[in-house]
Amino acid sequence: MIEVESLSLHRAGLPVLADVSLRLPNGGVTAIIGPNxxxxxxxxxxxxxLIAPQSGRVRxxxxxxxRVREAERALxxxxxxxxxxxxxxxxxxxxxxFGRWPHHRGRPxxxxxxxxxxxxxxxxxxxxxxxxxxxxxxGQRQRVxxxxxxxxxxxxxxxxxxxxxxxxxxxxxxxxxxxxxxTAGPGVVLVLHDLSVAARYADRCICMKQGxxxxxxxxQSTVTSDLLTRLYxxxxxxxxVDGQPVVLSA
Amino acid sequence: MRAGAGIAAGLVLLAALSLAIGxxxxxxxxxxxxxxxxxxxxxxxxxxxxxxxxxxxxxVVVQQSVQNRLVEPGLTGTPEAAMLGLLxxxxxxxxxxxxxxxxxxxxxxxxxxxxxxxxxxHVPRRDPMLLPLVGLIYAGILGSIALxxxxxxxxxxxxxxxxxxxxxxxxxxxYELLWLVAGMALLLxxxxxxxxxxxxxxxxxxxxxxxxxxxxxxxxxIVALTTAVIVVSVGAMPFVGLVVPNLVSRxxxxxxxxxxxxxxxxxxxxVLAADVLGRLLRWxxxxxxxxxxxxxxxxxxxxxxxxxxxxxxx
Numbered sequence: 001m002i003e004v005e006s007l008s009l010h011r012a013g014l015p016v017l018a019d020v021s022l023r024l025p026n027g028g029v030t031a032i033i034g035p036n037x038x039x040x041x042x043x044x045x046x047x048x049x050l051i052a053p054q055s056g057r058v059r060x061x062x063x064x065x066x067r068v069r070e071a072e073r074a075l076x077x078x079x080x081x082x083x084x085x086x087x088x089x090x091x092x093x094x095x096x097x098f099g100r101w102p103h104h105r106g107r108p109x110x111x112x113x114x115x116x117x118x119x120x121x122x123x124x125x126x127x128x129x130x131x132x133x134x135x136x137x138x139g140q141r142q143r144v145x146x147x148x149x150x151x152x153x154x155x156x157x158x159x160x161x162x163x164x165x166x167x168x169x170x171x172x173x174x175x176x177x178x179x180x181x182x183t184a185g186p187g188v189v190l191v192l193h194d195l196s197v198a199a200r201y202a203d204r205c206i207c208m209k210q211g212x213x214x215x216x217x218x219x220q221s222t223v224t225s226d227l228l229t230r231l232y233x234x235x236x237x238x239x240x241v242d243g244q245p246v247v248l249s250a
Numbered sequence: 251m252r253a254g255a256g257i258a259a260g261l262v263l264l265a266a267l268s269l270a271i272g273x274x275x276x277x278x279x280x281x282x283x284x285x286x287x288x289x290x291x292x293x294x295x296x297x298x299x300x301x302x303x304x305x306x307x308x309x310v311v312v313q314q315s316v317q318n319r320l321v322e323p324g325l326t327g328t329p330e331a332a333m334l335g336l337l338x339x340x341x342x343x344x345x346x347x348x349x350x351x352x353x354x355x356x357x358x359x360x361x362x363x364x365x366x367x368x369x370x371x372h373v374p375r376r377d378p379m380l381l382p383l384v385g386l387i388y389a390g391i392l393g394s395i396a397l398x399x400x401x402x403x404x405x406x407x408x409x410x411x412x413x414x415x416x417x418x419x420x421x422x423x424x425y426e427l428l429w430l431v432a433g434m435a436l437l438l439x440x441x442x443x444x445x446x447x448x449x450x451x452x453x454x455x456x457x458x459x460x461x462x463x464x465x466x467x468x469x470x471x472i473v474a475l476t477t478a479v480i481v482v483s484v485g486a487m488p489f490v491g492l493v494v495p496n497l498v499s500r501x502x503x504x505x506x507x508x509x510x511x512x513x514x515x516x517x518x519x520x521v522l523a524a525d526v527l528g529r530l531l532r533w534x535x536x537x538x539x540x541x542x543x544x545x546x547x548x549x550x551x552x553x554x555x556x557x558x559x560x561x562x563x564x
Contacts, residue, residue: 049457079453081457088450088504089499090505091503094503098446102458
């Protein structure tokens with residue numbers, strides 16, 4: 001369970017997060033949505049323990065995430081950040097292998113190797129395992145970083161816009177695997193811009209606007225055309241095409 | 251492993267060559283060849299190899315820390331800061347033992363490197379050329395402060411000796427500090443995974459459980475101490491920390507646990523080769539190894555920059 005208690009953060013005098021509180025039960029896919037500058041990414045980084053809030057706290061599985069050492073935190077949360085800066089010259093297997101680093105701290109055992117192979121298989125990376133990450137396409141790269149987070153085998157995976165700049169096919173690939181992952185084990189929390197993707201895959205939503213939570217809860221019962229319209233300040237419509245939910249800007 | 255064996259064989263050959271050549275002919279010269287070897291040739295060969303390995307390793311650490319392959323210790327103000335420290339000790343406590351001078355130089359080198367690192371966090375990442383340019387200016391500022399101070403105190407000649415790395419002055423009893431580099435290399439090898447993680451960027455490093463600040467400080471400490479030892483013992487050598495890690499990275503990737511020994515060996519080989527070449531080109535006179543390396547290394551680097559990378563698979 002992730003418990004957030006009145007989280008506040010100001011930057012240059014402006015509130016980025018204003019008294020944010022929420023609870024997320026384990027498992028499932030939770031989408032953080034909202035307009036640009038709503039504080040989605042900041043909230044995710046606060047959950048990950050990478051940005052310290054000015055007040056409030058985040059507890060993951062009962063542990064105050066801003067008061068534990070990195071080594072301990074890395075056993076609770078894994079993270080995918082927006083466009084990793086420099087792409088390392090590592091093989092796919094080596095990079096995914098670093099997902100196990102918090103567990104073995106430099107001395108991988110048989111379990112670590114097995115879990116790396118399992119992560120590679122789960123994200124269809126076995127055929128690419130010996131290739132260098134640098135040599136892959138954007139979509140494949142993103143899958144490698146997601147697989148690294150998955151190999152970390154934490155109760156929570158946090159992903160900041162995992163689909164940015166991905167073609168629909170790659171986006172779908174990643175989302176379907178994440179949904180499979182989330183039904184079996186870790187909770188997946190991600191920042192999403194594509195609302196139709198969110199509508200299709202998310203079990204829960206956190207709707208953010210101007211640093212506050214406008215609404216949060218099960219996607220089905222929370223998200224309506226009216227809510228989306230208020231959230232984005234532009235007419236939005238939740239519809240259905242061939243039994244799949246889609247979100248249109250009306 | 252085949253690559254490792256090849257490099258090792260190359261190093262042995264170069265070392266043999268370095269022992270054999272010099273102003274005195276080992277076989278028919280007037281001096282006792284055992285003494286020439288023990289007092290001059292062996293120390294000189296070891297010094298070149300240690301300095302080369304140290305510079306290359308320091309280059310890797312800097313590049314991973316700032317996530318930019320075009321930076322090296324010579325572009326982070328490290329040698330200039332070490333020189334400032336040395337100047338200060340020379341002026342304030344001229345009688346201080348070498349180890350104390352060394353310590354002060356290492357400390358100022360660390361401060362200088364940390365200053366560059368703090369600066370680097372404000373440099374936009376989009377254009378990778380920007381950071382080395384900032385480094386060039388930063389090093390230039392520290393260097394001119396050092397030159398100004400040296401000029402005002404009549405110590406310019408000292409400064410010159412620290413600025414141009416060469417090995418002609420290396421004798422038994424005057425290079426042993428360089429063995430610190432070997433110690434740093436071992437320490438670095440223990441930190442290899444952590445330094446690789448630094449290269450993934452702060453967010454990933456931290457979310458993979460790395461104590462980012464502590465690791466960074468250790469890494470920069472190793473860079474500062476290594477560079478300071480080299481500047482004090484044989485003088486600064488630009489480009490080595492830039493060219494060698496890039497060569498190895500292009501060839502074998504960035505998994506440092508696998509590649510650090512290769513980086514060290516390649517650094518040792520290149521600097522030794524530069525020294526040997528410097529001794530042969532105008533025999534019996536010498537060209538400083540740093541100058542030889544700068545010419546060949548810069549050429550090699552330009553060629554590399556314009557050549558598509560051959561990817562290593564496996």
